[in-house]
Amino acid sequence: MTDNTSAVQTPRPANIDQLILTVQTEFPDATILITGRGRTIRRQAELMAERILADRLEFLQTYTWRQHIGQMNQFIINNPSASVEETTNRFETIINQARGRGAQISNHLSDTARDISIPAGTDTIRNTIENRIQELGASVIREPRAAGGPHWHIDW
Amino acid sequence: MRLINEKFLSILLLFFVSSCMAETEPKQAWWLDLTITPSETTLDNLPVSDFNKNWKHANYLDTTLLTKYISSTEANELTHSKLKLTLSKDLNNNNLVETIKVGIFKKKNNKKGIFLAIFEDSRLIKVFSDSTNKGFSASIVNNKRIHWYKCIKCGNYETIYWNGKTYVLE
Numbered sequence: 204m205t206d207n208t209s210a211v212q213t214p215r216p217a218n219i220d221q222l223i224l225t226v227q228t229e230f231p232d233a234t235i236l237i238t239g240r241g242r243t244i245r246r247q248a249e250l251m252a253e254r255i256l257a258d259r260l261e262f263l264q265t266y267t268w269r270q271h272i273g274q275m276n277q278f279i280i281n282n283p284s285a286s287v288e289e290t291t292n293r294f295e296t297i298i299n300q301a302r303g304r305g306a307q308i309s310n311h312l313s314d315t316a317r318d319i320s321i322p323a324g325t326d327t328i329r330n331t332i333e334n335r336i337q338e339l340g341a342s343v344i345r346e347p348r349a350a351g352g353p354h355w356h357i358d359w
Numbered sequence: 360m361r362l363i364n365e366k367f368l369s370i371l372l373l374f375f376v377s378s379c380m381a382e383t384e385p386k387q388a389w390w391l392d393l394t395i396t397p398s399e400t401t402l403d404n405l406p407v408s409d410f411n412k413n414w415k416h417a418n419y420l421d422t423t424l425l426t427k428y429i430s431s432t433e434a435n436e437l438t439h440s441k442l443k444l445t446l447s448k449d450l451n452n453n454n455l456v457e458t459i460k461v462g463i464f465k466k467k468n469n470k471k472g473i474f475l476a477i478f479e480d481s482r483l484i485k486v487f488s489d490s491t492n493k494g495f496s497a498s499i500v501n502n503k504r505i506h507w508y509k510c511i512k513c514g515n516y517e518t519i520y521w522n523g524k525t526y527v528l529e
Binding site for chain 2: 265356
């Protein structure tokens, strides 16, 4: 009952960044920082478009061969004068289709997840912060032994 | 007197606007904000155009360069992590050691980005670049695979491996 009341009183933030900002503001002593961001599908498409337009053969030697890489290659062969924007638009569609098939595109791809520094403070404070993040509508994966360094992964 | 009052009000307004703006974006770690302007035209005695024909300037990232932009406390976060700016290991089992170096580049059109270069026996054999990130990257080798991180204390990396013919992104 208390949880339901609390959920009603706490409007869901507009996006993952606003959620992190809320937590940073509410727990200033925890000195939480965003440590890692995902890359949007659009930015991934733009990066791949830049790479293939710079050097198509180099592009083919940059990525592991997969169906979506073949589709991108075919698009450039069929549209040799395509602009960066036209290529990006097409690649965005190709990436979305590939993701729909379950293909791996990039470990970076997510606009709804952030990594944050582990909040400073006691276990009690950390638990309180984790509960607050959940209350705001995200999930927390604690990664104290990650190869890239200890952090919390926040999924929106 | 009126001029002083106007100046005072302007400064007050500036502080107010600044404080409002500061609250709209969450605070993030230095490696996500790091911006370094590349300055070198050669790296390891190679023209940067050997790394990529479209590049104008580039620099390897090293502690000396980084500490011009970040504090020693911030630099310690990298030093105390497993991430490396340069590392060496035989990654394709040919008994020749690969050296992996990360850096930053600026293209002839002034677009900036980061790169990871792979040398084998001191010979440049592959360069990966990423213009969606501007300032920082580092790497770890895990089971003959390079994990190219764009941040510290995070899980975001790209995997580079030897496919039998060349190094490719997974």
